[in-house]
Amino acid sequence: MIDLSQVTVIAFDADDTLWMNEPLFREAEARFCELMAPFIAAEECNTVLFEYEIKNLPIYGYGIKSFVLSLIECGMAISKNTLPNETVAKIIEIGKQMLNAPVEVLEGIEETLEILSTKYRLVMATKGDLLDQERKLFKSGLERFFHHIEIVSDKTPKHYKKLMKHLDVGPEQFLMIGNSVKSDILPVLDAGGYAVHIPFHTTWAHEVATQPIEHTNFASFDSALALTIYL
Amino acid sequence: MIDLSQVTVIAFDADDTLWMNEPLFREAEARFCELMAPFIAAEECNTVLFEYEIKNLPIYGYGIKSFVLSLIECGMAISKNTLPNETVAKIIEIGKQMLNAPVEVLEGIEETLEILSTKYRLVMATKGDLLDQERKLFKSGLERFFHHIEIVSDKTPKHYKKLMKHLDVGPEQFLMIGNSVKSDILPVLDAGGYAVHIPFHTTWAHEVATQPIEHTNFASFDSALALTIYL
Numbered sequence: 001m002i003d004l005s006q007v008t009v010i011a012f013d014a015d016d017t018l019w020m021n022e023p024l025f026r027e028a029e030a031r032f033c034e035l036m037a038p039f040i041a042a043e044e045c046n047t048v049l050f051e052y053e054i055k056n057l058p059i060y061g062y063g064i065k066s067f068v069l070s071l072i073e074c075g076m077a078i079s080k081n082t083l084p085n086e087t088v089a090k091i092i093e094i095g096k097q098m099l100n101a102p103v104e105v106l107e108g109i110e111e112t113l114e115i116l117s118t119k120y121r122l123v124m125a126t127k128g129d130l131l132d133q134e135r136k137l138f139k140s141g142l143e144r145f146f147h148h149i150e151i152v153s154d155k156t157p158k159h160y161k162k163l164m165k166h167l168d169v170g171p172e173q174f175l176m177i178g179n180s181v182k183s184d185i186l187p188v189l190d191a192g193g194y195a196v197h198i199p200f201h202t203t204w205a206h207e208v209a210t211q212p213i214e215h216t217n218f219a220s221f222d223s224a225l226a227l228t229i230y231l
Numbered sequence: 232m233i234d235l236s237q238v239t240v241i242a243f244d245a246d247d248t249l250w251m252n253e254p255l256f257r258e259a260e261a262r263f264c265e266l267m268a269p270f271i272a273a274e275e276c277n278t279v280l281f282e283y284e285i286k287n288l289p290i291y292g293y294g295i296k297s298f299v300l301s302l303i304e305c306g307m308a309i310s311k312n313t314l315p316n317e318t319v320a321k322i323i324e325i326g327k328q329m330l331n332a333p334v335e336v337l338e339g340i341e342e343t344l345e346i347l348s349t350k351y352r353l354v355m356a357t358k359g360d361l362l363d364q365e366r367k368l369f370k371s372g373l374e375r376f377f378h379h380i381e382i383v384s385d386k387t388p389k390h391y392k393k394l395m396k397h398l399d400v401g402p403e404q405f406l407m408i409g410n411s412v413k414s415d416i417l418p419v420l421d422a423g424g425y426a427v428h429i430p431f432h433t434t435w436a437h438e439v440a441t442q443p444i445e446h447t448n449f450a451s452f453d454s455a456l457a458l459t460i461y462l
Contacts, residue, residue, distance in 0.1 A: 059330050061362035065296040081316035085307045099290050130361045131292035131384040153362040
């Protein structure tokens with residue numbers, strides 16, 4: 001069993017760890033591919049869209065605005081530059097609806113934070129769009145549990161080391177909890193910290209890591225609440 | 232004369248304080264209004280665009296991606312939904328060129344930071360898009376001068392108080408230097424800190440404050456370098 005006895009800081013990923021996020025994107029993709037139905041089959045539409053998102057990731061970064069810009073670019077390519085303005089307007093509207101969507105806190109999270117916040121310094125560490133993540137945190141009502149909020153442009157070992165330094169803790173005192181093996185687990189283990197994976201039922205293809213993890217600093221739990229027994 | 236003897240932390244705004252930014256937007260607006268020439272006169276085009284930007288600000292926030300999404304929405308409205316896909320593609324390309332533009336550090340800034348970094352803790356405090364601001368800081372070569380980087384979704388007295396708390400300094404130890412009276416000066420004075428205005432020749436209409444400032448904690452200088460004599 002993973003030994004977490006030295007941990008003093010617990011960092012939580014936000015999207016699909018604290019609240020639901022990925023299903024919003026899946027739903028938006030489905031709506032986009034419906035709009036593209038006159039030009040392309042749904043499955044192929046999803047493939048092409050993924051290509052545009054990955055191509056634009058280095059320049060746009062993560063988040064809904066980046067996603068919408070990729071949808072428009074992709075839609076024009078799929079329609080061979082015959083995408084009606086009304087469809088572009090619908091795509092922009094999909095984005096605005098995503099940005100305005102209510103925040104659905106995942107089951108057991110509030111209870112988990114309530115328990116852990118009495119014993120640990122809690123941090124929220126997420127990537128994505130600054131304004132959007134702040135807005136979701138505010139809407140979630142979970143802000144009061146967190147000692148510090150860290151919104152970064154990407155999650156690499158370097159980012160985690162910087163966060164640990166900033167929080168003035170060594171890697172052996174740092175535990176990260178998240179749903180993305182690629183963003184929340186591997187770079188933290190690489191930086192010498194502890195990482196707990198709480199899988200979520202939906203994961204973006206870009207975040208999927210295929211190799212199983214064997215590491216003394218790693219564990220996987222069905223829910224954050226289940227982990228609290230060990231903390 | 233403003234008394235800065237207690238100051239230990241100096242925070243610098245980034246866009247149009249450390250490096251050129253607003254002229255990029257002015258140039259992009261001019262290019263957009265050229266694209267709109269078949270539908271509307273340039274002056275009116277700028278007015279309508281500003282309306283769309285302000286309308287979208289609460290949902291999109293600051294930054295180039297927000298700007299591009301407003302350009303597309305505005306372009307479709309101006310053209311009464313007859314905007315050709317080729318024009319939409321050109322607008323997206325304008326945005327990508329802005330994101331990829333080289334960073335032009337303003338005259339005297341490197342020298343200023345060189346001098347001040349030996350005596351003060353320097354901080355960069357900017358609003359806007361996370362990835363874009365990080366990229367510009369990296370490209371500028373100025374990162375080495377800063378003890379801390381703060382990228383926020385907006386600059387209000389609350390944001391500045393939080394930053395002071397984070398840096399563990401009182402307002403009397405905090406000096407902000409920036410080109411925007413609305414974002415860099417007034418909220419800092421409101422939070423009890425010191426503020427120095429370094430005007431830049433181009434300011435976005437949204438950032439223009441019209442009232443003259445009279446405050447013991449405030450001063451205006453032609454350049455950051457001119458201020459170093461007093462520090």
